[in-house]
Amino acid sequence: MKSNCIIAIVDDDEAIREALGDVLRSYGYESRAFSSAEDFLTYGERSSIDCILLDVKMPGLSGLELQEILRDSPISNRIVFMTSHQEDIIRDTAVNGGACAFLGKPVDMELLIGLLGRLLGNR
């Protein structure tokens, strides 16, 4: 393991969760997968999470709504959005809410790994 950082993957698509988790593992990151925003919120060890890879459109709470709920927690500026709906208004809301990145799907892994390195590498 590169570090003891834990990355949360919040996405309703199982294939994405599995693939992303495995790629991150190959880069030495530990991850936890959540199939919905509600799942994430009920996770007991939330404080151990260092960064969230968050889908925008999900059944139940959306990615943007989760960001709003987490607004006052320290993790609010370590949210990376991933979406195939790249509308300007969604991106602006996410970025104004303090998201550190807004990536289109399919996710450019080189970009994501570089981002995670800057975000978590110095821990």
Add this chain to the structure above:
Amino acid sequence: MRLWKWQAGDRSATQEQNDVAMALTALSNAAAVFIIDTFTSIESAVAVFYVIVMLMASDFLTRRGIVAGGALCAALCVTSYFVSHGVDDDLATFLRLVGSLSALAITTALLFKNETSRLELLASHNQTRRSEYRYRSIFQQSRIALWEQDLTELKTLLDRLRADGVTDIAKYARNNPRFPAACTSAIRTVAVNEATLEILGNITHDQALGPIGRFIPHDCPALFGFVKAFFEGQRRYEAKGRIRDSHGNESVVLLAVEFPEDQTGLDRIVVGLVDLTQHEAAQATMMAAQTELARASRASTVGALSASIAHELNQPLGALLMNAEACLRWLRRDPPDLAAAGKAAERMMRDGQRASEIVKTTKAMLARTPVATEKIDLAPLVEETKALLEYELDRQSVSLEVRTGAKLPPVPAAKSELQQVLINLITNAMQAMQEARSPTREIAVKLASAGHSHVSISVSDTGPGISPDSLDKVFAPYFTTKPAGMGMGLAICKSTIEARGGKLSVRNNDGAGATFQIVLPVGIEVRPKRLYDVLQAGGPLH
């Protein structure tokens, strides 16, 4: 019972005086004849002179009056006979009486008949006058523009041509560019109604008269059609033409005329015109709206479908790419983690499978949409399409020539589909010439057979043509040279034609412009394939 022929007001004062003088003369003549016949012993038929009285009296007596006059003269005649000769006179005198009475009777009968004919003639004349009045009032009040043309000069002109051996007037017109001008100066307007004056730009009646050359452009197709119909002895002619008003504005009119059967009355042939300009403009607007709607709904269907398929496919493809990356990374480790790589590869297969399922579902959905097939005659379809685009062609000063060769067999296709393809190709040609500001703007739509089992429709323009590096890309989806183009028009045209078992191709002309060629099979029923099948030709599912 009326005996006097004239009623008050029928005759002028002088005529009345004459009538009275004539009546008095007749009466005094009768009296003179009676006195001479009765009181002299002339050995001749004096009574025959009553005939003169009757001839004079017929001028002012009705038919009843003539009968009464005849009877009166006969009575006088008989009275004289008995007064002067008594009952037992000789045979000669009696025969003179009979002769006189016969002459009187015949004269009276003839006068009676004459008066009857005169009355009949008068009635028929009145009827003609009423009929002429009715015609005039229809002519004047009609909202349809009516012209009375004098065609005698035109007939002389055409008779001279016929005498010179001209039988094919179309050929003659092609070889004689001055022929239309000769026709427009040979056809003269002799009367027009109010509606015509309006069409001609509110001029006065006299300004509208004379040769029609001022109002009919020489290249008006209806002019030649009119002359040809007249030359060939057709009874009726109806066509769409153009007229130019006194301000130089042209309008589209429907022209109709009926020629007389026996070539009489050629000095007053009535031609009716209906102004179609507004109707044409409305039709063009409607057509443009329909085309736009079809384009928009097609674009939005394609757009919505593409967006939904794109989104659906994005998830498994994204996962697949990440798994591939993970797989490679496990393999490139030292030592390689084969177990992890294997799991990643398995997930890749699963993702690939999922993407493939989405494609299959989409195909099945598209294949369910039925496609109707009908037998289509290409020549009328092309003419109809031309008519639909006429306004736009006119507006952009593009001439469209349709060349139909020998009669072609019908093709199995959907009319609306084929028409959309033609509209698309013709509109593209117009736009290309417009954008390039081409000096000559001509489109030719040519129908021909291509081998035994195919027909071809080609659309050529005189625009800039297609740049060599674009030539093989024009049919590719999303390829466009237009600023706001979606690049789907030609792609859809191509797949539409291919779904019918045909081909759509393009080449640059030797001269200016490009030619798009549609080749369609005839006779063979092609089970129509959907758009998607064609784009994915050779796929696993049909």
